[in-house]
Amino acid sequence: MTKPLYLHVVFPMSRLKNIFDQHRASVPLGKLLGRGGEGAVFEIVGKPDLVAKIYHPDKARERQDKIAAMVASGMQNKVSNAAFPIAPLFEGAGIFAGFTMLRIGKQKPIHQLYSPASRRNEFPDADYRLLVRTALNIAKAVAAVHAAGCVIGDLNHSGILVGADATATLIDCDSFQFSREGRTFLCAVGVPDYTPPELQGKSLENIHRTPNHDAFGLSVAIFSLLFLGRHPFSGRYLGRGDMPEERAIAEYRFAYSTEKSRTQTEPPPFAPTLSYIPREMASAFEMCFGPGGAHGCRPKAADWIALLQRAESQLVKCAAKAGHFHFSAAPNCPWCGLEKAIPGFVAFPSPLIVNTATPVDLGQLIAAIRGVADPGNAPALDSAMPVVQSAPVNQNKGALDSSAGQFLLSTACGIAAAAILRLGYVPPVIGLAALGASAYFALRSPKQLHANSPRSHQLKQAWDQVDQRYRTEGDVSRFNTARRQSEQRIREYNDLPGEEARRLADLSRRQRELQLKYFLERFSLVSATIKGVGSGRKATLRSNGIHTAADISRQRIESISGFGPATAAVLLSWRSALEQRFVFNPAQPISPGEVAQVKSDIGQRRLALETALKADLIAIRTVAAEIQRSRADLTNRARAIWVEYKQAEADEKVRVFGDVVARRWVFGVACFATFIVAGANSSGPSAATVPSNPPSRPAASVSPSVPPNVATASSSGQSNVSLSGKLAEQTTMSKLASSSVQQTSRPETLSPWPQNTAAAISAVPAVPPLDPLREIKPPHQPPAETAISDAQTGPGTAAPDPSVGRLRDLGYIGPSDVPSNTIALSALRDFKIINHLAADTRLDATTAQILRSPQAIARNRSFLGGWSTDPACTQGTQLTISTQEARTEAGACTFDAFLPNRSGWTVRGHCQVGQDRWPATISFAISGKSLSWSSAKGNAKYYRCG
Helix, strand or coil: CHHHHHHHHHCCHHHHCCEEECCCCECCEEEEEEECCCEEEEEECCCCCEEEEEECHHHHHHHHHHHHHHHHHCHHHHCCCECCCCEEEEECCCEEEEEEEECCCCCEECHHHHCHHHHHHHCCCCCHHHHHHHHHHHHHHHHHHHHCCCECCCCCHHHEEECCCCCEEECCHHHCEEEECCEEECCCCCCHHHCCHHHCCCCCCCCCCCHHHHHHHHHHHHHHHHCCCCCCCCCEECCCCCCCHHHHHHCCCCCCCCCHHHHCEECCCCCCCHHHCCHHHHHHHHHHHCHHHHHCCCCCHHHHHHHHHHHHCCEEECCCCCCCEEECCCCCCHHHHHHHHCCCCCCCCCCCCCCCCCCCCHHHHHHHHHCCCCCCCCCCHHHHCCCCCCCCCHHHCCCECCCHHHHHHHHHHHHHHHHHHHHCCCCHHHHHHHHHHHHHHHCCCHHHHHCCCHHHHHHHHHHHHHHHHHHHHCCCHHHHHHHHHHHHHHHHHHCHHHHHHHHHHHHHHCHHHHHHHHHHHCCECCCCCECCECHHHHHHHHHCCCCEHHHCCHHHHHCCCCCCHHHHHHHHHHHHHHHHCCCCCCCCCCCHHHHHHHHHHHHHHHHHHHHHHHHHHHHHHHHHHHHHHHHHHHHHHHHHHHHHHHHHHHHHHCCECCCHHHHHHHHHHHHHHHHHHHHHCCCCHHHHCCCCCCCCCHHHHCHHHCCHHHHHHHHCCCCCCCHHHHHHHHHHHHHHHHHHHHHHCCHHHCCCCCCCHHHHHHCCCCCCCCCCCCCCCCCCCCCCCCCCCCCCCCCCCCCCHHHHHHHHHCCCCCCCCCCCHHHHHHHHHHHHHHCCCCCCCCCCHHHHHHHHCCCCCCHHHCCCEEEECCCCCCCCCCEEECCCEEECCCEEEEEEEEECCCCCEEEEEEEEECCEEEEEEEEEEEECCEEEEEECCEEEEEEECC
16 A cells, blocks of 8 residues: 555656657556656556556656667667667656656566466466576567667566567666667666676776677576576585675676586585586586676677577477476486476476367277286296107118217226226226216216207207297296286276376365465565675575575575575565465455366376376287287297107107116126126236236237127228227237247246137136127208208299299399399398398298298398488498398498397398407397498497489
8 A cells, every 4th residue: 555655755646747749749657557767557448458658757867868879879669679768758848757658468478487386376287398498589589679780788587578578678678788870878787696796896987888798698598497496606615705696797606507616616405407408508607607707708699599599399298297498418307307406396287288189998908908918927938849659760870869979988898997996907986987977987878968950959949049039038927017017007098087086185285374375476586675685695485495585494595595584584584474465265266277277187097097098908919919929930830840759759769779778778788798808818816916926918808809790890801990899900910910029039028828829718608709890870850841952943943933933023033133042042032030030041831821821021121231321322322131141332231140029130240340350249220211220339320322
């Protein structure tokens, strides 16, 4: 009630009723729109697009010449987004009183937009995109003023009005620095937190301002918009004592600068940093607020226009909150981080969405999701294999087993151990240990040793690989995960009505708290007069998220550097005085905006869950089909390997020494016979040590144990050497040595053995003869699966028409290629690799089925062919890829193996550029005509040529 009285004192009613223009036409004034230290602004009755600014009498005399010069130069026609004087106004006897200017529509001071609390009330639909666009329009307005030959001088938050459509208008243009006809009208005022460092603490009445000075204030306004009201020089000082904002500006202590060692200042807690905006914009702030800015290096208004236009194209939507937008350069959403760090803080509310579409039938959708058949746990792969009773191939009968060499060597060692044990040359424990070790290696099951044969080993490896893929790709856990996820969404969807009711009930319980909060949010710190809290401290409070009386609390105030208990007490006292004026109205309904926000949040979640459930249905069906298909395909592939593997086992069993029973008989008889023979021809260690007896000849005594058929076989030149052949050779050498000794020895040194040596030898019992030697034949190779091979087609003949024709349709055989066997085999191998089959040229049943399938991958949808980094291929082919290698002018990568990859192809190989060679794992992915190349060295994108 005191404001009208004050207005009447300053502006007597008689004065307000006697205002006229330069043509002496009366200008009737309407209601008061606003007032300040220089005067007041009134409506003009009958002219809704104009307003009148009436000065106080002392200010009118100072501004008369300046306003006349601005009106004469037609500044309003030159700058459309600024409220320049249009016509002078007079009173009484022609005394200058003020001027008319354009009426700004529904625009509001800029601080109500960048302050989160006031933005929620004054700009409820604003998001970060609006703030960026508003900053762009402010830069355009400042650029237009500079182009018209003016300097703003006192550019601050009070002189900028913004609208809900991001339009920006500069007001208080009568204070701008303006020149006409050699006379300059200076701007003698300035707000400290928008004044550049070089002018801090100086009297501004006689200083000529420059566009570089305006550039500082413009950058502060843009920074406040982008960082939600935070001042660039308001932060946490790391040195000793307090750092007032005016001093921080004067000392270039940009709080967000990367030069922290120089500024000794860091951003306020939880505030976003320069890493959350585009790099070129961050560099512009560093240049403007750093020491170099005072020398004309600050970004001009035109520079900010270009930067903000590029920045607008880099805005992306937050994945978590529909109302959050941020720059793509940000490591994460800064507004989500602020809302998590500050309880109750809302950076940008979610947009209100009214769903007018017909709701989907959720019942049918849920029934379809739950109706997808569960594949269940996959049975063990070997349990699905048929019972195979393979007959061994006849050519394998009688041939040596693949492990016969190890058995014969172990048996020879056993014979030697038995002889040594019987003759007593070593302690019995050592002899028994040697005999036991030989028995272990000789009598091991041939089944364990068969795996080391080339064919059996390959089949076993192939079986293990298929079994591993069967367990991985046929696992039901993917289906269970998708089903659990969809059930969770169904529960969330069904709980939405209850959640909406709970949130609305919470609003009812907090009715008084909410009314008080809305009441206090009406009192902004910017326009408040608080003792001891000037514009600098207000800017610091804004930088720490305190914009209105509702934001004030002792804990938040005292946590700010430089704000102690005394300042906190002053601010709390101001808030308490306002709270005493609050009157709770229980009959007042809950704010429609709060109710609408709750319903909008629930509506957004409902739409999101409906969309997610539709996607879940497709995902569950896809996963179930993939699991069933993988199980069927891998079972068929394993069945062929299983049959071959069992056939290989049957073939190994019929080979010589291929059965463990035969091995035991041969090893036991050989060692037992050796033990008996060694004992019959030697009286033991005591007889050998009698000094009166000459040396015995044990080698000659072994000869009777050599059967005649073994000696004959040994001398017949057969390629295989058996144990009996070795014994025969040793016996012959012993006889020669014995004959030589008899011829050269003296009669008194001859052995007292009977002269008829043959008769004496015939008295020694003979060892049972070994099995006759058998011819070693090459192992049998089973017939291969049906394939396009040289046996079917010669080099000059065509491959089978269905396969060749289909390969030609898919592009693996060119239209002009003569389908020779070599071309057909190469095309078939390429087709199998591209379609994730074995990298061979066998036309098995699975390959034939996929070859006929409509889902077969054609060559032009694979990585094969020529590629270029230019979509138009103007520079020709730069990369050529086949199934053997990828080659460029700089080097090549050879491919060794292809690995399963659901989204494309993965290959292992080696790459070489010059003398550098390294192993590489490369992934290919095709999207239309583009190829994505990914490896540990990096990623690249190519485009198909031709």
